[in-house]
Every structure is written in structure tokens, then in C-alpha cells.
Amino acid sequence: MLGTRVPRAAALAVTAALLLATSACGTDEPEEADTRPVRLYGSDGNMQNSFAAELKDRADLVDGMKGTTPLTRLPESFTNRLRAVDPKLTDFLYAAESYDAVVISALAAQLAGSTEPAAIAKQIVGVTNGGQRCEDVAKCLELARDGQDIEYRGVSLNRAGFTDTGEPATASYATLHFDDQKIDDGKTEFVGAGDESNASTKAPPRARKQTPAVLRDSGAPLVLGGLLPRTGDLALAYPPLAAGSALALREINQAGGVLGEPMVWIDGDDGTNPTVAKATVASHVAAGVHVIIGAGASGISREVLPDVVAAGRILFSPSNTDASLSKVDDQGLYFRTAPPDSLQGRALADVILRDGPRRIVLLARKDSYGEGLQGYVQAELERAGIGDDRVKLITYQPPDSPEAPPVDFGSAAQEIRDYQAEAVLIIGFGESAPLIRALDDAGVRLHR
Template sequence: MRTGILARNAAISAAALLVLTACGGGGDEGGTAAEGTDSGGGERQVNVYGTDGNMGNALGESFTEPSSLAGMSGTTPLTELGTDFQERLLQIDPNLQDYNYAGETYDAVVITALAAQAAGTNDANVFKEFVNGITFGGEACTDYAGCLEIITSGGNVDYDGISGPLSFTDAGEPAEASFGILQFGEDNQLDDTMTEYVLAGDGANAATDEGPAYAAPGATGEQLVIGTLLPLTGNLAFLGPPEVAGARLAVQDINAAGGVLGQEVRLVEGDSGDASTDTATQTVDRLLQEGVNAIIGAASSGVSLTVIDRITGAGVLQFSPANTSDQFTDYNDNGLYFRTAPPDTLQARALADLIINDGNNTVGIMALNDPYGTGLLDNTRENLISAGLSEDSIVTLTYDPQAANFDAEIQQMADFNPDAIVVIGFEESARIIEGLNQQGIGPRR
């Protein structure tokens, strides 16, 4: 899945830190959509874009008519996963449809385990100081077994994971990240042959402090217990299976290599639900009672904001594979919050570049009203303006994802009649896109 690396010409200003992986692309290629009406009364195409909250095959299952999503494209943090890793994930869960954030989840577990081994303790208040340094500066390694061998030999590690080079900043997040540009086909499923990859950010922005000296090689100690706070229910439930599979596979690999501190890692799983429920709070309370040292999750930025104080205040490390809100970069987390997912400041650059390269001059952005939606909306708008679009050529709006309908918001987009519409949302995106289709400005051909 998702093979081949194509390219797009950079359209954002030279100051933007977007690095493309190859050459070619641009023009009219990309998010082809329904036919609207131009100012002269003729027909034109409206390009529709999504982001990581809705660019998955689960979105297509909400549509019964063929081509309802055909040509809709969008961005999601994604690296070109190798066939071997995908096959190993399928051994964990044969029913996987997508692999979104599986690599980021796997890496979050591995980095946590390596930090605990390097620190010689399962105490998160101690091993948190080792997390950033695990991702840069030492001897390169690409799996837990290889990294553990370096630590056992008295060396320092630089873990380059499944999800990319990592290279964490002082804030505990990737300095650069790989993004997939995905596109739906005629069957309302992602067309893997159309996937392209771009890099955003700059590894030079990584932290320089590798942390304290490692504990004695081969240090032993109390068992490392890792909990998961991942979406098994709610509007991000489609992300749950690949993330759960990634966590299980990581623990399997860690234990097969000898575990952490001389013991097998214990995994305690839990549901995050979504921001409209208190599922996450209940799960966190249970995990804390189970004595976890670290919690992997949540996927939703909004959910993480409801529990981050509860987790870090208990002296437990929180490591999200999918939070992208830039609120976490400067959050007062006692140094206990990390993420393998890149902040929205990076995804916004990749998304804006995609929109500009497709030749759009007017853009409407519809975003759910939560930290994920508003953060990505604001950053995308800023990048579009930096790329040369005028402020009045961009119309933005936010919506309540729990609303009975989105008629007013859809009508606002229809009245604006832009070249491109960006939908930043979760499962409710299906109802919005169907409404856009009915107005003749959606992706249906």
C-alpha cells in the first residue's frame, strides 16, 4: 500500500520549510471534483480537500453512490510504510483497512521503552529526560533490538523509526515529518497508486541536548507498564485499529528482544472515545490505577486536552501518536508530554502547497470547532496567504460537529463558489461532503 514517491513543485515562499522528495507534478493534477459555475456562466471544477481526520477508507463507507468522493485529495502524516511492516501489522489485525498512525504509534512505544532502558528506571519523571535524545545524536538504529544492543554496549542511540527520522525538538515533537498526499478513486476508496509523499520541516531544528548520561549497560529494574488511550469508539474510531495494532506489534518486538530493564513490557489497553464523552477520563483513571508508567494516546487533540493534566499531574508520561494541535508545543506538561505526530504548523504547509500547486485562486475552509480543526484552519490560511493568495480570496468557517445539520455552512460555501474547498473534520465530514455534492460543489463527478 502507498508505494512510489512522486513530487510537486514547491509553491510556498522560500521561507516556508517545505521540502519535496522528488520532481514533477503541479497544474490541474490532484483533487478533481464536481462542476461549479464560473463568473462567465461556464462550467468549472471545484477541488475538494481533506486532512488526516477524514482521509481514510472509512469515509468512503458512508457513501453508496459510486464516485461520491472521486478525486478528493488531502494530506495526512504518513511515511512510505514498507511491505514487511504492513504484513506484520496484518498478522496482529488481519482486518486492517488503513495504516494511518500505525507507524507513529509503534515508534511512540519503542521510544518510551528505550528511554526507560537508557535511564535504568520505569519512573517517568526520570526517563522523560532521555526521550528527546533517543531520536538524535547517537549511533543510528532502526529497531528496538538494534538500539538495545547499542545501549547494552555502552553507546547512545539515534532511533530512526517507522514514521520517519523523528529528530525531536525541545518541545518533544518531530522537527520534520513525512506527509502522504492521498486521493480517492471512483470506488470511494483511497487509490494507493496516486499517493505521493512530501517532507515538511527541518531536522536542523531538532534539540541539541541529548539528555543525561545513560545508566549502566544492562540495567535492570521494575517492570515498565504502558497503557493505551486510543479511539475504539467515537468519531475517530477508524484510526483505532491501526494504532492499536502498532502498539501491540511494538510491545511484541520489544519483548522478543529481551524487554526493558530485564522484564517484559506489560500493555494495558483502553478506549479514548471522543471529546463529546467522558470515556477518556474514565480510561485514564483506570490506567492510573493499573500503575502505568506511560500512556500512548490520545489520537484526538481535543481529547488529549481533557486528560493531559490528569496524566502528567500523576507523574505519568503521555505520548501521542496523532495529536497535531500546536497548543501542545508550549503546553505546561511538566516535561511529560511527547508526540510522534507532527504539529499542524507542518501539515498546514503541506496542505497549502497541495492547494496552490493545483492552481486554486479562491479557497473555502470548513473546520470543526475544536483545537485540531481551528489550529489547522488558521495555519493553512496563513500559509496560503504567504504563498500569494489575497485575504479576501479565502473564506473560513467553523462548525459544531454535533450539530443536527450543516446546511448553513454548506450554503455559505455554495454562495462563495470557490475554486477549492477544504473540509477539516472527522466522521461528520461525510454529511458535509454529501451536502456539497448536492450543491454541485462537492467531489462527485
């Protein structure tokens, strides 16, 4: 499928040219507000099966909605193994990324010959670049125990390794479609993004072969702590994140563990809330956790990172996409397997432009993730010739806590109707679902 698609830059340019030509040659009379139904689009925070349930008795309103998410083609063997961990699993968003984050952490500790976070951190980028390539966890651990440099290729990290800043140099995005209140896998398309040449070429510290002396001084067992959204606005993403982490833990320990002992996992909730997340981080630090897997949301990671760094621990997120985190002051202790939103912005703009809308609304959470991705999509639309006169930006304040009342999207829905929007991109988590109900209540005709 990738080989037959038009390159994204060309597709954007062609689409923009067609749109501008239509505008120039068409009638001077504006169309009535409701002559074209509004198409809904989503991003990684809401393009998953569980999002439909957030609309309750009006779940059918998601039918026709489409969007993008970081996702690679998942091997059936991997999804079957995930379902062995969680038989009720219906989504796989970031499951591969959480699996790879745990595996990379384990391999880095094995190569470092230590559970000391600073020593592990120095090995993480190198685990994914150079050395002998390996894909199977047991084989990778065997090579690492022998002190051999390795190049891990996992489920999500399968084209290139990490950049110097500790994030994927390349990514795969999926275009997803809602039909019959669920994602229609038959319509899913995949497209690559990023540049393999951005992968780090720096050599990590020399790997330490596993010996009795190394094991004695290693500080094993390696302890990982979860900082995943078991509750809060991003709770709909928790099942696949948790399943991926649990599967990696199981397979690592079945392969003999790390530094001679089974790896330990301590569960923890980020609550999609800074207060909850900070309390979890403090608890993990007190419990001797070496690597924290999370947080789920970029904004939460940004809030807790100073605490993690002050404690000398590693924060390794499977789902943070805020591009500005690439430049955060992390003392070399922050990593992620999810790609930055600078790449997703291009993919989303491509999806929207294919449908040829003349008025576009970009509605986003008022936080670093929402406003960041909103800005990247706007920039890509502008690059394709879609100016400010055809794009409207709206932001909303997400709830402060799970107990807070839901967001009132009534005024936003009316604003979208008055603007005569033909496309609405919703950048949010589960809390953004009421916007769709509000649009329906406002009499906005949705594309189905």
C-alpha cells in the same frame, strides 16, 4: 520523486502569480455558479479508506477528493508485519507513529534503568538524537542494556530526531487521492518538511547499564496504557493506531522485554470525548501505568494532560498535530511522534493551489485541531497572494458524544453554494462526511 519536484515556496509563488494574472486579464463578467465543479480536499482526519464508508450509499462522492496526511513511505516488511497483527487492516495512518512511540518509550525506560515516569521522560528526546544509530528494535535494546547512548531511527522517525519540546524536527507528508471509493496508492506523492537543525542537541542523563542491582530497583515491568480512539468521531483511525502499538509490544517482548521483564499493555479508549478519556486516564493511573500512549485527537490530549501531569505520568501521542501543543505546560511529560500542523498547513495549501481555484472554503471542526490547521492553511494561502476576499472560513461544532445526533451541514452546504466556491477543504474526522452528502443535496456539482 522529491528530487524532481519544484520547492514548495516557489510552487506557491508561481501558482499565485498565475492566478492573479488570470484574474487581471480575464473577462469582467463573473462565471455562473456551477460552471466549474467544486473540488474537495481533506486532511489527516479524513484522508483514509474508512472515510468513504461514512457516506454509506453515496460513498462514490469521495471520488476525486484529495488531501494530505503525515505519512512516510512504509516498507513492505512493516506493512506485512502490521497485517500479521490485524489481517483486516486497510489503512496505515499513524501506524508507524504509534509503533515508534511505544518503541521510544521502551528504549527510554531501558536507558533510565527505571520505570519511574520522570526518569523515562528525561531520556525520551535523547533516545532520538546522538549516540550510536540503530533501527532494529532488538539491536537498540541490546545497546541500551549495555548502557550505550543510542540514536533510534524508526519507521516514521527516519530523518531527524526530536526537538527540545519532544516532537519530530522533520516530517514526511503524503498527497492522497480518492478513486473508486478508496485511496489510489498509485497517485500518492511524498514530500518532506521541517528542518533537521531543529533537532535537540542536549545530552540526556547518562544511561544506566543493566545490572542485577539496576533490575532489582527498576520497578519493572514497564506498563503502558492505551488512550486511543476505539470509539467516537476518530474511531476510523483506531485500527492502524492499535496495530502499530501491538506490533511494537510484540517485537519488544520477543527481543527480551524491558529491564528484564516483558512490557505490559493495558488497553483503553479515549472515545474522542474528554469525559471518556479522563475516566480512562484515572483507570490507568490506578492500575500503575507509567506511560500513556495517546490520545488520538489533539483536543482530547489537551483536556487530559493536566490529569496526566498531576499524576506524574507520561502522555505520548502518535497522532496529535495541533501546533499549539508544542507550548503547553506539560512539566516535561508530553511527547508526540506526529508532526505539528504548522508543517501540514504548507503541504495542504500547496495541494489546493495546484488546481488554481479562485474561491476557497476552509471548513473545520471548532476545536484546537480544526481551527488551528484552518489558520495555518489560511496563512499559507495568504502568503501565496490569496487574500481574504477569496477565502471563506466556516467552523462547525462536533458532536459532544457518540450518542449525539450527527452534525447538520445543510446551512454550511448552502453557504458554500452561495459563495460559489471552487475548492472546499474539510478539516474533520468521521463526523465531517455528512457535509459531502449535504453538498450533493444542495445541488453542488462535485469534481469527480
